[in-house]
Amino acid sequence: MALMSLDVTRRSASTSAAPSVRSGAIPDVAKLIDVSRCIGCKACQAACMEWNDLRDEVGTNLGTLQNPQDLTDRSWTVMRFYEQEVGDRGLQWLIVKDGCLHCEDPGCLRACPAPGAIVQYANGIVDFQQDRCIGCGYCQTGCPFDVPRFSARDQKAYKCTLCSDRVAVGLEPACVKTCPTQALSFGSKADMRDLADERVRELRERGLGQAAIYDPAGVKGTHVVYVLPHGDPGLYRLPAKPEVSPLVAFWRGGVAKTLGVLTMVGVVVAGIFHYMKVGPMEVDEHEEGRRP
């Protein structure tokens, strides 16, 4: 996505801050997914394909109403359908809109070794810049929600952009625009939290005492927030306590960097000592002669 109109606060594999962050003026944004209002109509999937000009393959039916079966480089959101017995409420058909949650502390960005291939804007949106992507796959390892997908065509990673191009000009994401039942809402993070609180209160009044907000602290909160009528994230196949893998933290964090630098310095020093002690490596003539 074009960066020109956006304020980048964080870039992958870069320590320097982006030059043009306007301070104070840009609120955190969030999309609210109220599962209790979702009817699984897939209009959000259609809108996502329309706006982002994505056309996935016409697949097959694998024994479920879910289609496409999974997120792909051309399906940035899919509705997942779970038939679930929930205590004394009996059978529930839980329909969960899957896609990027736009973590405040994005594991993908932290894992990414390509400078500027993953950025986070001042409004919180995490976006992939395919022109800088090197196709290493570390973003997949870094993501606690298994969201980024690789394109077999250009070897680059793709995922939901939260319609950063629309948001940059004051529009809501395409999925939110099209949702017929207001299961999706969009606004400032604070407003969405307030709305989520209201929805949870209503659900509890209706007898859904476990209703809860999903805005996991392990990634410092997300810019896609769920209202889960039955509360337990496990019912919706959402990780209960998502966090960026310690390996990623280690790999991209200060300790690993220091260790890496120390190792490199060590190798150089060892080389010098080796040279001083043994002298230059010489090839004896006998071996030379045996070369084909």
Add this chain to the structure above:
Amino acid sequence: MTNHWVDIKNADVVLVMGGNPAEAHPCGFKWVVEAKAHNKAKLVVVDPRFTRTAAVADLYAQLRPGTDIAFLGGVIRHLLEKDAIQKAYVLAYTNASFLVSDGFEFQDGVFSGYDEAGRKYDRGTWTYQKGPDGFVKSDPTLQDPRCVYQLMKAHYARYTPRMVAETTGVPEDLFAKVCDAIASTAAPDRTMTSLYALGWTQHSVGSQNIRAMAMIQLLLGNMGMAGGGVNALRGHSNIQGLTDLGLLSDLLPGYLTLPKENEAEYAKYVETRTLKPLRPGQMSYWQNYAKFHVSLMKAFYGKAATKENDWAYDWLPKLDKVYDILTVFHLMSQGKVNGYVCQGFNPLASIPHKAKLVEGLSKLKFLVTIDPLVTETSNFWQNHGDLNPVEPSKIMTEVFRLPSSCFAEEDGSLVNSGRTLQWHWKAAEPPGEAKNDPEIVAGLFTRIRALYAKEGGTVPEPILNLTWDYRIPTRPAGEELAREFNGKALADLPDPKDRTKTLAKEGEQLATFAHLQDDGTTSCGNWLFCGAFTQAGNMMARRDTSDPSGLGVYPGWGFSWPANRRVLYNRASCDPSGKPWDPRRKLVWWTGAKWAGNDVPDMRPDAKPEEGVGPFIMNPEGVGRLFGADKMADGPFPEHYEPFESPIANPFHAKVGPNPAARIYAPDRDMLGAPGEFPYAATTYRVTEHFHFWTKHARIPSVLQPESFVELDEVLAQKKGIRSGDRIVVRSKRGKIVAKAVVTKRIRPLRVGGKEVHTVGIPIHWGFEGLTRPGYITNSLTPFVGDANTQTPEFKAFLVDVEKAPAGVA
């Protein structure tokens, strides 16, 4: 809909039965979500499958396909036994107190007057007792054993919770919960809306399914109320407009009816339809039939329709029978139809018993299809392997395909389920050679007219005299057609209250159907649409989003028939004295001098409450009918009849299984399957990702639901060794399909008629054309049986067998 889409938000209970709006009407479903969020409404879903509507419901009950009347009859019994009815409403606004003729009875599963050989009823005894004054007798104490209330109570006494469970499969405790939710709306300040669609109409008892709900809503006092009503969610965009404009074989525009063969005389035709009041002082609005009819004939024939020639009555076709879709294809299969013009219609995919349809289409001399997309019907002669195993060399039918435009490629109006006419504007030019439908029809008409003019022929008058004064005769504009159906004054119309004024001057567009005349001084193509395009302009194009009442009336948005009224029978939202039953839902009221309010009152404006003019102004009784009298072909009270193919005997009367007055042709009787060979109860439906057989031509919906599938329960799947994703063969007596299995917890085996019955759910959307994976046409399976009143086919309940497809079967 008696009410309208936005009005759903006013409901306290939303009962979805016979429909699946979250999937088939997702945009309208927003108002159900609104009702839940802002009105704390309870959503109750009763359906053979746990649908996406059920996924957001507060209460769900799974019933066996085709047992809705058993369920609703049980609800009626519950309401009457517990006296959970709105008494004052029932007394004042229904025929509960009316006395019924002594000859009427119901015994052993049939009503009085049954003619077994003709499969029809003589309805002579299904009438009211009349007094010497010619008006219906009544007993306001409701004690007379012949009053409607007592007869109804006796009729539904058999529908005990145990019988309901035994028939529908809904356990007694769950049924009681649903009944309690429904009964809670008997209070004057609580309403229930009933949302239904083709899940009710597509049965051999389809019309009676809806009547049963109408009775419940009358008993609860929910008709005419904001948040109430019986609401048909129409299955296609503008299908409401189709019926309004009379595009059924026995109708004229505005629900006027075509004469029958034995109605040779105009005077008799009009007299039969000019319904006299059955109770003193009632409006009986069909008394105006002649005004609507004469104005229609003036729209058709202009100056050629005169008083002397009975307004060209002789030029109207006189029906020997109703030419519904089943009859036409039955005649076609017998080689009795030469040509078929198929406009915006894909019968090969949409009508039951595909094999019979192919047989019929193959016997035509010519077939014309007018459609924006390639349809299976237009390619019925092509061999597509097992999907369409025909031999093209043996089919002589000549097929003409006339490509038409889509709605966004033309100006025009659409009528939504809530009876609102909304104008839309062309957004793009049609592609290639496509023309819009009026242009295609005008092209055909002008050529046919030229042939008649040149060659004469039998009865050329109806063609030669037809009004065709469009600016470009081969291209009538949408606006011209809209002005025509609204109607205009053909002479100055003096105001009867003040002869110095006029209602309209010659040539002016009419403001309301109240101005229509039966003397030839007005023309009107559809009296119900009168007011849509007035002298003030195109009312359908209005887009005022103000809603002063907060009840979602939006009086300045588009135009709703009749008379821009948003809630029908809204007089019934007030008590007999003219005061709203519920101060939170004030639609209309009596001001002391006239009827006024937030909606257009459904009442003569100056009818004082003490005059006792009933709110159901189209009925000669002035009240709603709990007893249907002689209006229905199959009985004054809805009765449970089994589908024509049923896994069990009728628990109510084993000897009378299916509806004794429903339509079935003899050869199709032999094509019915028995439960021994076809043990599973099947039903067909749409899924949200597709619209009928259209969207499979578009890439995105094809991605979202790419391949045909069949839903079945886990127990049946295990018994048959079927796993989700396997290919399975589904057979009925009439054909087979192969599709992917979706094994689901959302359908459960039911205990009915002393045995376990499995339900098999079959979506309809795939075919041998389009961008999805090619699929079998689901209607290869469905039976060629029709409802007794509408002849709508029984798509929703029949029998099948399923098995895992042998390896290699595609």
